[in-house]
Amino acid sequence: MLIYIVRRLLYSVVVLIAASFIIFSFVSLSNDPLAFLKMQPNASEQTIENITKRKHLDQSIPVQYVYWAKDAITNQFGTTTIGNRPILPDLTRVMGHTLQLVIAAEILAILVAVIIGVYSALRQYSMFDYTATTFSFVGLATPVFWLALMLQVLFVNIYLWFDVRIFYTASLSGVDPGSGLHFVLDRAQHLGLPIIVLMAASVATYSRYMRASMLEVVNSDYVRTARAKGVSERGVTMRHAFRNALIPLVTIVALNFGGLLGGVVVTETVFALDGMGLYFVTQLQLGDPYPVMAWLMVTATLVIVFNLIADIAYGFLDPRVRYD
Amino acid sequence: MTEQVPATSGAVTAPAERLGSSADLSLSYESGLELKARSQWAYARMRFLRHRLAVGSLIILILIGFVAIFAKQVAPHGFNDQDLVNIAAAPSWDHPFGTDLLGRDYLSRVIYGLRTSLWVAFFVALLSTAFGTAVGAVAGYYGGTTDNLLMRFTDLILTLPGLAVLLTAAAFLGQQSQSIGPISISQPVMIGLILAFLFWTGLARIVRGVYLSLREKEFVEAAKASGAGDMRIMVRHILPNCVGPIVVTMTLIIATAILVEAALSFLGFGIQPPNPALGSLIAEGNVGGLGYWWLVTYPGLVIVIIALAVNFIGDGLRDALDPTQRLRA
Numbered sequence: 001m002l003i004y005i006v007r008r009l010l011y012s013v014v015v016l017i018a019a020s021f022i023i024f025s026f027v028s029l030s031n032d033p034l035a036f037l038k039m040q041p042n043a044s045e046q047t048i049e050n051i052t053k054r055k056h057l058d059q060s061i062p063v064q065y066v067y068w069a070k071d072a073i074t075n076q077f078g079t080t081t082i083g084n085r086p087i088l089p090d091l092t093r094v095m096g097h098t099l100q101l102v103i104a105a106e107i108l109a110i111l112v113a114v115i116i117g118v119y120s121a122l123r124q125y126s127m128f129d130y131t132a133t134t135f136s137f138v139g140l141a142t143p144v145f146w147l148a149l150m151l152q153v154l155f156v157n158i159y160l161w162f163d164v165r166i167f168y169t170a171s172l173s174g175v176d177p178g179s180g181l182h183f184v185l186d187r188a189q190h191l192g193l194p195i196i197v198l199m200a201a202s203v204a205t206y207s208r209y210m211r212a213s214m215l216e217v218v219n220s221d222y223v224r225t226a227r228a229k230g231v232s233e234r235g236v237t238m239r240h241a242f243r244n245a246l247i248p249l250v251t252i253v254a255l256n257f258g259g260l261l262g263g264v265v266v267t268e269t270v271f272a273l274d275g276m277g278l279y280f281v282t283q284l285q286l287g288d289p290y291p292v293m294a295w296l297m298v299t300a301t302l303v304i305v306f307n308l309i310a311d312i313a314y315g316f317l318d319p320r321v322r323y324d
Numbered sequence: 325m326t327e328q329v330p331a332t333s334g335a336v337t338a339p340a341e342r343l344g345s346s347a348d349l350s351l352s353y354e355s356g357l358e359l360k361a362r363s364q365w366a367y368a369r370m371r372f373l374r375h376r377l378a379v380g381s382l383i384i385l386i387l388i389g390f391v392a393i394f395a396k397q398v399a400p401h402g403f404n405d406q407d408l409v410n411i412a413a414a415p416s417w418d419h420p421f422g423t424d425l426l427g428r429d430y431l432s433r434v435i436y437g438l439r440t441s442l443w444v445a446f447f448v449a450l451l452s453t454a455f456g457t458a459v460g461a462v463a464g465y466y467g468g469t470t471d472n473l474l475m476r477f478t479d480l481i482l483t484l485p486g487l488a489v490l491l492t493a494a495a496f497l498g499q500q501s502q503s504i505g506p507i508s509i510s511q512p513v514m515i516g517l518i519l520a521f522l523f524w525t526g527l528a529r530i531v532r533g534v535y536l537s538l539r540e541k542e543f544v545e546a547a548k549a550s551g552a553g554d555m556r557i558m559v560r561h562i563l564p565n566c567v568g569p570i571v572v573t574m575t576l577i578i579a580t581a582i583l584v585e586a587a588l589s590f591l592g593f594g595i596q597p598p599n600p601a602l603g604s605l606i607a608e609g610n611v612g613g614l615g616y617w618w619l620v621t622y623p624g625l626v627i628v629i630i631a632l633a634v635n636f637i638g639d640g641l642r643d644a645l646d647p648t649q650r651l652r653a
Binding site: 015018019023026027029137138140141142143144145146149150153157258259261262265266269280281284285287292295296299300303 | 479480484485486487488489491492493495496497579583586587590591592593603606610617620621624627628631632635636
């Protein structure tokens, strides 16, 4: 088990290094991070020359990559090309905001999906089951950004027509967020819509898996045995079936992390939330390789860690799984 | 771990039985009963046609496809024709989807956008299916070092956070048409290539699994004994057995490509003006503010309908192409 984890981690490090070199090369090759600055009439030759020196932009790509790697390891991902602003403080700030959004959305999504999935499986081919299936098909076919925009349109119009403020449709906090309970309420009103948007896709996926795994378990031999022994229907469902049906969901939730990041990028852009997604898109538009690389390294590491957690958790929960 | 992979990831599919090549071969018995021998394709077609939702979706998708192909004839107005009397007009009989902030007929713009988006999605699906199948087939058939190298490469792409890498690639490579030597690649094609580069991995794994398990089968041995080369065995003998998963995965890729391309274009890193696309139409419509709801609603609805139809077709095909499924009477 330990050997398995160590081997996986070592392999991941190799993957990360390879990926970082490839991404750094094409970010630097196809793009001049100083293009924006060069268009500014009040940026002096001297400034541009200084930045070129500082970031070694006159060197070849592999040399630039080595300088970047050195900066990333010894200097906490270094500083932005223009403005020389440290990257890590910005990154930790936006990560904090995104975590609030993602954790709330995922917990709610798992709760809702488990209830829908279990209920559809227990009442297979019922009206509820068909409705849930239809909704999950529609949910998977709806672009995340479009759902976000439609909710914005809806809630803006509710506000305009009825003068009722249920959710705010942009940004992270009000002008005066206050403190204590007031602050929490303000934050909840701002995060409400982004949470619903992020939930939609997750609920659609998770509830399908939950339904399938619950159906499989309900029809298995040991559940029949439990019934034959005279365990009550409630006991069979909760103790024997439900707990085992949850195991595959753990894997799906952990593996979905990469997809969730995609949703975060789009959602935060639509709702103008000061989180990781918006940060990434903004830096991408500026064309600066340093923050883009820092972001990609952090998220790629997280994705790898979550993949590993998925595998280990599965082995932990299902004693039939063996690692060689 | 490398030794253990073949045993765990092989999706075992029974080789499709080929019952006579002509569909109307009939067998008569002395009792007067007649038995019609059908090919596997005929059974698959029958199973698909019984899936009402899938057939309906197929008809809708074909209609949408025709609208896209004949956009010039179907669209009531030109892509850039302005109606200066009706600027930012809500949907009406003259302009069923309304007009945008410059007075351009929105239905026509959506039709042209549909054309690009649909084209990119099919291009991505074809390209990544071909590539994924080829990689999976070679890896699974030859095994050993070839398999190891190809699958490590596949894993590398699978580990990356998808949309973020796509955005990076699109932002830095896909913003204008590129030319490699004498070949010039237009901007939408560039976006298609980038999408295809990240979408082939899932299929490669599936195809590899089938090849791994089937190359040990007797019919492959028989083909080898009668002198068939590697190429012939891979294409003629094993490939027909993974048509099911390939086709189903391809429909999934079409749906994903439509959605991802729309998201890229919405964020401004996808298809660039003057090429129209559904995602960039939504982004442009959104600039006008939330009062112009039709500018955001209609292109999005079109995306949802296409993605939904493609998913239903995929569902129908999954049932139809699974040889273990019986016809339900």
